Amino acid sequence: MTSPVPAFWSPRIGALEPYVPGEQPRIANLVKLNTNENPYQPSPLAIDAIQQAAANGLERYPDPTSLALREAVARRHGLKVEQVFAGNGSDEVLAHAFFAFFQQAEPLLMPDVSYSFYKVYAQLYGIACELQPVDDGLRIDIEAMAARARGGCAGIVIANPNAPTGIGLPLSRIEQLLAACPDRVVLVDEAYVDFGGESALPLIDKYPNLLVVQTLSKSRSLAGLRVGFACGQQHLIDALVRVKDSFNSYPLDRLATVGAAAALKDEVWFKTTRDKIVDTREGLSLQLEDLGFEVLPSQANFVFARHPQRDAAELAALLRERAVLVRHFKQPRIAQYLRISIGTREQCSVLVQRLQEILTETP
Ligand code: PMP
Helix, strand or coil: CCCCCCCCCCHHHHHCCCCCCCCCCCCCCCEEECCCCCCCCCCHHHHHHHHHHHHCCCCCCCCCCCHHHHHHHHHHHCCCHHHEEEECHHHHHHHHHHHHHCCCCCCEEEECCCCCHHHHHHHHCCCCEEEECCCCCCCCCHHHHHHHHHCCCCEEEEECCCCCCCCCCCHHHHHHHHHHCCCCCEEEECCCHHHCCCCCHHHCCCCCCEEEEEECCCCCCCCCCCCEEEECCHHHHHHHHHHHCCCCCCCCCHHHHHHHHHHHHCHHHHHHHHHHHHHHHHHHHHHHHHCCCEECCCCCCEEEEECCCCCHHHHHHHHHHCCEEEECCCCCCCCCCEEEECCCHHHHHHHHHHHHHHHHHCC
């Protein structure tokens, strides 16, 4: 029985199934490997820029176009500033893109195993989705998706590398999708691309239907600042600006704009912290395999792993009792996997020790 819609709510609110973010508990000495945050601090240049901005000008509204940040993105990626849109986290950018491009008569295509927020935006905006099954190795079936797209669709959304699997696709496969869907937008969410994926940004001038979304939450250690961006040809960016200016003129505050722009200029900090994470990921994958886990090949700042003899939800609960948080999704096909964010080397060795204890001490 569905419960009655509470008084005051608009009729559709009761039917929404909102996204559930990973826990942010306040537990001392917690090893927090559940939300794919970066374990390292952001660039000191970003912190300096934020401190200076905090001391000057907070009484004024920020630049509604976030020009300084968009210029920094354009310079970093060899794009024109008109090809860049900035938003309050890539979640907001994704939401605006769904609103701007995917409200069409046909269904939107996405893999059945992907970032679960996509289905939430689709529901929010009344967009019908068609889920394309990933294969038994949890890989996106590009041939099947391209074939389905040729039959007509509202567009395609994929994460590359995919979430929560961490598996990346080469650019040739992305081009296959772009070619199969020339009249609709193909949105490639590259939240994790800096950890080993291949970015589609160099394809922007070639494909008028390509929109690439990235975030500063992961490889730039700025999850707390909420900054994401989209890149594409100007006609796509113009649509996103129209949605933004019909929703919130100032999604990025002064601190976020300058902090993110400064972080994008610190290439040395970016590469040093990124390389440490990639190195730790490779070491952790081997250690998990030694413990009997099957670990999917990851190009992201997390690994997705299952233990053939142990229930994943139970493992997550036992780890939690030992002050280690990892993410478990109670979803079809992936319910026996754990998603483990890459922390510092020390945090990952605590995780391995706790898993070792659990596997030997509990039946
Ligand atoms: N895309 C994917 C695939 C993600 O996993 C996340 C992080 N939850 C996001 C987008 C959103 O990141 P943010 O809003 O922090 O930029």
